[in-house]
Amino acid sequence: MVKWRYAVILDAGSSGTRVYVYRWLESAKARQSASPKELKSLPEIRTKKRWTKKIHPGISTFADKPSRVGPDHLEELLKHALDVIPESDVKNTPFFLLATAGMRLLSDVDRNQILSEVCSYVKSHSNFLVPDCDIHIQVIPGETEGLYGWIAANYLLDSFDADNDAHKNGHHTYGFLDMGGASAQLAFVPNETEARKHANDLTLLRLRNLDGSIQEYKVFVTSWLEYGVREARRRYVEAILKAAGGPKVKEIPDPCLPAGLRTSRDGKPVSSDSGETHLVGTGRFDECLEQTYPLLDKDAPCPDEPCLLHGVHVPAIDFDVNRFVGISEYWHTTHEIFEMGYKDKAYDFNTYQQRVNRFCSQDWSAIEKGVSEHRWGSKVDEEKAMEVCFKASWIINMLHDGIGIPRVGLETAKGSTHNGTKEVLQHGKQKGYLSTFQAVNEIDSTEVSWTLGKVVLYASSLIPAGENDLPVGFGSNQPGVPADFQYPSIRGPTVIRETDFETWREALFGGESPRRIPGLLLFLLIVVIMVFYLCGRNRRGRIYHKLQSFFGPRGSRFNRGLGGKLLGLRRNSPAYERVMEEGGLDLGEMNTGGESDRSDSGVDYDPSKSPMQSKRSSLLSGPHTPTFKFELDNGSGSSIGLGISNIHDRQGMVLRNDSREHLVPAVASGSRSRAGSPTRMHRKSPVLSPMDGEQ
Known part of the structure; x- marks a missing residue:
């Protein structure tokens, strides 16, 4: 059976496209060894750094040459993904290209042309699973990007675990901040008061655990285009x-x-x-x-209070319970220069701003020298050094004057004397970020990317439903399945249920199943019985006689018990037995053409009749001659030799040929059957007239 499932996600951003490959255990396989706690958790998604690759620039730059987006951009990314995924799994691996802010800035015509070219190229140059391009290859809204990011961050922080302890005041989840090149996103679960007050502004998110149970969250998500x-x-x-x-x-x-x-x-x-x-x-x-x-445009009109930036409505953030993690530029701008250049990595907001001031007040010539000497690490080049001062000012304004995060500190983690973002405590409750804001890049060696949230949602949707058969996905905050509900892939059946076949398959072939060996033996027995019944009545009779000979005297009991019932050869059932002299010719093997159609009796072959009909007219005589219709043996259980059907008179019949094969009349029900034998061929049937030469 399939052990691993894979997914390929392309994050088509404004500055470039990055391919991510993820995998997870097939749900039936994962359940075999899962603990009770794990059964109440989401699938375990895995990835590796070498499975990721980014190229520049973004696909939005192909607006004036959409036909080149495949060979000049996608080819390298597809090849990378195909090198990671086993060839046998490619056809079952979903492929998603989800474009973000860079493509949102294009016109509808340019955007649709690029997406159409991407769809055509992927389908013609790979066997990835792309059932519907409108869903698998699309420009996603900023709110969707933010929701995926919120899922990814909380997934890696174990916020979805059944026994997760609230990090403060009963709140289990973290808020999420993302800033790219063109847009910025915010997602969080408001406190109970704000959630009730702004229920219509929340997004209903539904996930499914390994045991089929449901997790639901009501998340506020917003995005600011041109705020990257x-x-x-x-x-x-x-x-x-x-x-x-x-x-x-x-x-x-x-x-x-x-x-x-x-x-x-x-x-x-x-x-x-x-x-x-x-x-x-x-x-x-x-x-x-x-x-x-x-x-920041803080003074813009706010039609729906409260607002944060550019007149965009956001429920009030309660920083007593809401803790935020930030990724992308929130990480790069606060770490690549302002951490790597210092031995002492502990700093609060004031320390951070002092380091930015110290760096940005240098002459450019001194900075160039520091870059060439890798003073700030090998990843910092002249381009990043030129941009970092503006980025730092923008990040500080967004966090503190825009979103309103208190200026307590950017990178203080509880119980740690350093920022903790690269040395995240590894498991469970220790993953907690108890400061108001924490910039992160990786958690447990996994990059925090919104693409992971998409895969968590998709993998969750493949798990068979439990008692609650509501589908996985997200939409308006309404009970059941709202009209705008979005599914992780093609809509199809909204609920996947585990079939009886899958259950049997696991019992028979599952490597961890304790029923594997007896189940396999049972499976083989069923196959043998099916083959036995399909071989036809004639062959079953031969098998019966062999078994009877093998068991010796006890064989007579065989046809009166279960064996006789299975073989269909019980004594009280009407049947014809074929008795063939050793070395004789089986009627089922008679040729129907040429000179061989003439019997030794001298009867000519009549082409209008079957071979047996031609012989019947001369071989059979008497007042009670039965009428037969002979058919070629079709292998069914009701035929013998050439097959006999529509028998109107079964008082008796003897056919004679060189093989001396007899069709022995069945004896009336309740009497002993008389098995025909070559030693009894001199006896004559009482209901047939004597043949010439046998007077």
Whole structure:
């Protein structure tokens, strides 16, 4: 049976596309060795770092050449996935390409052309399972991306475990923050008061445990397009260009760049004599914080109170119970430079801001030297060093002035003297993040990516339903299955149930099943019985006689007991027995054409009649000649030799040929049967006229 199931997810972001391969135990296999606690948990999803690969740029850059997205972009990613997944499992492996903010910024026409090309290329260049391109290859809303991220983070933090202890005031789950290049997401479960007050704003999420039981959560999710670091930088540059007087000004001071660094409006290094309008770094981080704050748009009208950013409604966040983890830029911006360059990795918000100030106030020449010496690690290149000051200011504003996270500290974990994000305590309750905000990249060596949340949902949907047959997925916060309910894959049957066949298959072939050996023997016995009944009555009779000979004198009891019932040869049932002299010719083997159709009796073959009908007219005589219809043996259980049907008179019959084969009349019910034998061939049937030569 299938042991592993796989899934391939492509995160088609604004800056590039990353392929993830995940696998998990098939649900029936997982249940065999699961403990009671594990049965109340979600499937265990596994992945490896080498199963992941990212390429640049994003698929949104193919808007003007959609036909090239396959050979120039997808080919490398498909090859990587196919190298990971066993060939025999590819056809059962679902493939998803889910695009995010970069594709959301395109027009409908450009977006649909790219998605159509992706669908065609994947189907023609792989055997992955893509039953419906509208579901498996699509641009997902920011809210869906945020919900998947919320699932992934809480899954890795064991928040879905049955015996999970609340981290504070009865709250079991963590809030989720994600920031990419083009958008930012927020997802959390409000406290009870806010959940009741804003019930219509929540999303119903339903998952299924290994034992078929259901988990339900009501999550608030929102997304801000153009609030990712790249789009925020674009808006920032437009604002300072406008404030400086427009494109006529050639040099525009930029406090978010290190002193002495000159870049174009799109962030590329330029020389002082380039002649085009460019930005000149001043290295004043305090001013950078002030100039990025207006990008939050905190003063926008709020039609549905309360709001956080850009007039977007968000239920009030209770930081006494709501704890948040942040991924993507929240991690990279707070760690790649501002952690790696220091031996002492413990810092609070003030320490973090001091390190950013110290870095960004350096001359660009000093930073270049530090990059070449790998002072901040091998992953930090000049491009990242140029961008990090703006990113740091944007992250600080988003977290504290935007979302409202208290400025207690960015990276303080309970019981730890360092930030704890790379050295996450490994299991169960020890995974808890008890600070208000914690930036993470990996938990238990697994990257926290929203793609994992998608796979958790999909794998959960494959588990057979228990007593609660509600489907897995998410939609509006309504009982049952809301009209906008979204399924993890094609809709099809909303509930998967374990069939009797699957149960038997596990009993017979499951490697861990204690019933495997007796179950297999039972299976073989059933096969033998089926083959026996399919072999026909004639062959069953031969087997019966062999068994009777084998058992000797006791064989006479065989046809009166269970064996006789199984063989269909009980004495009180009417039947014809074929008795063939040793070396004789079986009637079932007679040829029906050519010279061989003539018998030694000299009767000519009549083509309008069967061979036996031609002989019957000359061999049979007497007032009680029976009428027969002979048919070719079709192997059914009701035929003997050539087969006999529609017998109108069964008082008796003897046919004679060179093999001296007899069809012995059945004796009336209740009398002893008389088995025909070559030694009794001289006897004549009392109901037939004597044949010539036998007077």
